[in-house]
Amino acid sequence: MEYIEEFRNGDVAQTLAQAITSSARLEKHYRLMEFCGGHTHTIHRYGLPSLLPSNVEMIHGPGCPVCVLPMGRIDKAIALANLPNIILCSYGDMLRVPGSNQYSLQQAKARGADVRMVYSVDDALTIARLNPQKEVVFFAIGFETTTPPTAYAIKQARALQLTNFSVFCNHVLTPVAMDSLLQTQHSDANAVNLDGFVGPAHVSIVIGSQAYEAVSQKYQKPIVISGFEPLDVLHSILMLIEQINQHRCEVEIQYTRAVTREGSLLSQSLMVDVLELRESFEWRGLGSIPNSALQIKHEYAEFDAEKRFALPDTIGVEHKQCDCGAILRGLKKPMDCKLFAKVCTPENPLGSCMVSSEGACAAVYAYGRGSVPV
Amino acid sequence: MSTVIDTPNRIKKLSGPKLNIKHGCVELSHGSGGRAMAQLIDQLFFTAFDNEWLAQKNDQACFPITAGRMVMTTDAHVVSPLFFPGGDIGSLAVHGTINDIAMAGATPMYLSVSFILEEGLPLSDLQRIVTSMANAARLANVSIITGDTKVVERGKGDGVFITTTGIGVIPNGISISGDKACPGDHVIVSGHIGDHGVAIMSSRNNLQFFTTIESDTAALHDLVHHMITAVPTIHCLRDPTRGGMATTLNEWALQSQVGFMIDERQIPIRTEVNGACELLGLDAMYVANEGKLLAIVSPEDSATLLTTMRAHPLGQDAAIIGEVVHDPHCFVQLKTKTGGIRMMDWLAGEQLPRIC
Amino acid sequence: MCLAIPAKVMKILGFQRALVNLGGIEKDISVALLEDVTIGDYVILHVGYALTKLDEGEAKKTLQLFAEMMHGAT
Numbered sequence: 150m151e152y153i154e155e156f157r158n159g160d161v162a163q164t165l166a167q168a169i170t171s172s173a174r175l176e177k178h179y180r181l182m183e184f185c186g187g188h189t190h191t192i193h194r195y196g197l198p199s200l201l202p203s204n205v206e207m208i209h210g211p212g213c214p215v216c217v218l219p220m221g222r223i224d225k226a227i228a229l230a231n232l233p234n235i236i237l238c239s240y241g242d243m244l245r246v247p248g249s250n251q252y253s254l255q256q257a258k259a260r261g262a263d264v265r266m267v268y269s270v271d272d273a274l275t276i277a278r279l280n281p282q283k284e285v286v287f288f289a290i291g292f293e294t295t296t297p298p299t300a301y302a303i304k305q306a307r308a309l310q311l312t313n314f315s316v317f318c319n320h321v322l323t324p325v326a327m328d329s330l331l332q333t334q335h336s337d338a339n340a341v342n343l344d345g346f347v348g349p350a351h352v353s354i355v356i357g358s359q360a361y362e363a364v365s366q367k368y369q370k371p372i373v374i375s376g377f378e379p380l381d382v383l384h385s386i387l388m389l390i391e392q393i394n395q396h397r398c399e400v401e402i403q404y405t406r407a408v409t410r411e412g413s414l415l416s417q418s419l420m421v422d423v424l425e426l427r428e429s430f431e432w433r434g435l436g437s438i439p440n441s442a443l444q445i446k447h448e449y450a451e452f453d454a455e456k457r458f459a460l461p462d463t464i465g466v467e468h469k470q471c472d473c474g475a476i477l478r479g480l481k482k483p484m485d486c487k488l489f490a491k492v493c494t495p496e497n498p499l500g501s502c503m504v505s506s507e508g509a510c511a512a513v514y515a516y517g518r519g520s521v522p523v
Numbered sequence: 524m525s526t527v528i529d530t531p532n533r534i535k536k537l538s539g540p541k542l543n544i545k546h547g548c549v550e551l552s553h554g555s556g557g558r559a560m561a562q563l564i565d566q567l568f569f570t571a572f573d574n575e576w577l578a579q580k581n582d583q584a585c586f587p588i589t590a591g592r593m594v595m596t597t598d599a600h601v602v603s604p605l606f607f608p609g610g611d612i613g614s615l616a617v618h619g620t621i622n623d624i625a626m627a628g629a630t631p632m633y634l635s636v637s638f639i640l641e642e643g644l645p646l647s648d649l650q651r652i653v654t655s656m657a658n659a660a661r662l663a664n665v666s667i668i669t670g671d672t673k674v675v676e677r678g679k680g681d682g683v684f685i686t687t688t689g690i691g692v693i694p695n696g697i698s699i700s701g702d703k704a705c706p707g708d709h710v711i712v713s714g715h716i717g718d719h720g721v722a723i724m725s726s727r728n729n730l731q732f733f734t735t736i737e738s739d740t741a742a743l744h745d746l747v748h749h750m751i752t753a754v755p756t757i758h759c760l761r762d763p764t765r766g767g768m769a770t771t772l773n774e775w776a777l778q779s780q781v782g783f784m785i786d787e788r789q790i791p792i793r794t795e796v797n798g799a800c801e802l803l804g805l806d807a808m809y810v811a812n813e814g815k816l817l818a819i820v821s822p823e824d825s826a827t828l829l830t831t832m833r834a835h836p837l838g839q840d841a842a843i844i845g846e847v848v849h850d851p852h853c854f855v856q857l858k859t860k861t862g863g864i865r866m867m868d869w870l871a872g873e874q875l876p877r878i879c
Numbered sequence: 880m881c882l883a884i885p886a887k888v889m890k891i892l893g894f895q896r897a898l899v900n901l902g903g904i905e906k907d908i909s910v911a912l913l914e915d916v917t918i919g920d921y922v923i924l925h926v927g928y929a930l931t932k933l934d935e936g937e938a939k940k941t942l943q944l945f946a947e948m949m950h951g952a953t
Contacts, residue, residue, distance in 0.1 A: 150794065150797065150798055150801065150901060150902040151885070151887070151921070152885040152921060152933060152935075152938055153801065153884065153885060155942055156942075157860045157861060158860075158861075158945075159788070159860055159861050159862045160949065161945045161948070161949060162861035162862050162863070163862055164945070164948050164949045164952045165945075165948070166862075167952060168948065168952075187882055193865060194806075194859070194865065195859045195860070195861045195863050195865070196857070196858075196859045196861070196862075196863025196864045196865035197861070197863050198863070199863045199864045199865070200861070200862060200863045240926070268803070268926065268927060269909075269926045269927025269928070270926065270927075271909060271927050272927070294883065294925055294930065295925070295926055297912050297928070297930075298909070298912070298925075298926055298927070298928045301909070301911050301912065301928070350883070351883045351923065351925055351930060354883075354923060354930045354931045355930065377882075377883065379859075379860075379861045379863075380861070380945065383861075384941075384945075403941075405934070405937040405940070405941060406933050406934045406935070406937040406938035406941060407923050407930075407931055407933055407934065413912065413930065413931055415912055415913070415914055416912050416930070419912070494871075495871025496871055511871070514868070515866065515868045515871065516865040516866050516868070517865065517866065518852075518854070518866055518868070519852075519854050519856050519864065519865065519866040733904070733905040733906070733907075734903070734904045734905070735903065736904075793903075794902040794903050795902055795903035795904050797902055798901040798902025798903055798904040799902075799904045801884050801901060801902070802884060802886075802901055802904060802906065802924075804882045
């Protein structure tokens, strides 16, 4: 597979790991956050922590849209699925996420709700076309990578004059979340300083590296936009360490084969056309953040599931001892949570960090409990 | 092997109109025990499976006990779709049960088959499935000697569910079991992993992609026969079906109270299967196989076993992929392509295609 | 929310769709988010949509950098 296998080469990985070890100053402890859940998965799937020196620590960030979606929104999705005549279409990642009382879409399906897993929002459009007598709702989640397809699908639905298609929109924004995270770090006496960020790969294709410049300057943190493969991540870690050593705080692009400073103007204009900022949105673990999420514009109101259907107001009831919030903010590690691996496991996830395969807890549970320290 | 019983004349088939296989479908009367059911069994099942046991038309089949230890196994098959590249639920059922017997080092001899048919299943589909089963059994020199048929209402079944039970005999001196792995043993896989799971995925509508991958469904008893002839002291054998290779290794780790260190670079996987897994965010280690086996053997015997396997059509791509290690936690660990080490844990829930 | 993978464009289909190839697997995807696309281009694929074209020149530069690092290290 071209442009994939070359970026997984073991010999180059060893070389990069050695370069990281040589560059990392012995007296310093580097705390680097990989913001994006996809990077968390790459790091653990390839066993990268076992290649890093002990003074380079990767902290898992909140860039996992499954993990940050508050329970209340999942409860709403389940309520939608349970309405008569509805087909709820969802990405696979969301099906097992527990809402209140550990009830999930998967369980709603087992009890008779018509919940269908789709690979793409296009599949939901197809289902809507093939089932004109049913109402089809697409459960849209994700950061900016996944948002343009949703926006495009809504425009397609209008062009096709579909009257039975709508979207339950939960798209969230990355730079705002980074800012909020760093602000919390700033003000929380218990928080330990982050030295830099491995920036998201594919979000950045859409928004461009320029979108991070403000937050990088404001908090004086270097950000390296990293590709998705293990060599990209190792290379980005090296670039971050070099920046930190040289007291620079720039936004650099490691993923030059896909990311530009401006990003994708077409995707950005699609998003602006169909979606607008929500005043505020509740993030699991980060609390309420203004201007951090998107809703469907009034001009496309007929495709907004929240306007189309009467949904109950929901307040998600989290498990009292669940530490997902602190873990998402990088304040605690999965092993610090009292429930981790004892009560909360992938088979019985109590919080979203365990159920999403990108969540810090799931990654550590699945990959990191071995004899090699993570 | 020759039968001891006399072979009676075939009992005359039940008279009556021929089943409309081309356009007909399964009806509730086909499961009610009456004439319709008898016709279905006669014209579809008996015609395909045709042997002296079925010809006797008893509710049971008698056979002599052979010298050695007997093996028995059972499997239910609920695959959807019923037909997929490289096979169907019928061949899958026959191969699957033969393989379970073979993994004990046994020679498979007899199968029973129980059908739960959904009202509305086209008879042409049923005939295709039954023919496929008959062919698979015949090629493996195994007889389907008894069976059962039930029909459930439309909407209460997925077309057809098939349960097969198999009986075989283990030659003297062979003792293969999942609790026999020892630190230092080598782990061998018989060929490319993930083919079956990807073939199934490619036939499912909501994950449509075009691929040349076929299911690897196959009867492995002949390969196993060659293997135990060359190395009678094989410690463990298993076919990594649902849950894939990672699940089998984790099962063995607990049974034998050991750990594993597997080398990702040694695992044979087709480029297309890798591509499909990338596309869908699946991990090939957890994808089902239906014509592959894993073997654990002492290090002194692994070269001999590998050579033997590679000389067989179903083992041409066999490879040593890792070793058994001492580990009180019973973890299965993987040395990744990049040289890092990480755990390869039990599959959590069902493997859903990942977007993230 | 990032699982995205480079795939090669094999055929341009109607309605802003294309057939791409990834390691021998072919899939029909949307190219509606791209300004333009030609057969032979590599695209980054995510949830059934091409997000951008892969810049092969830059990819080769990165691989060249890795090669130089390896050479320097030996």
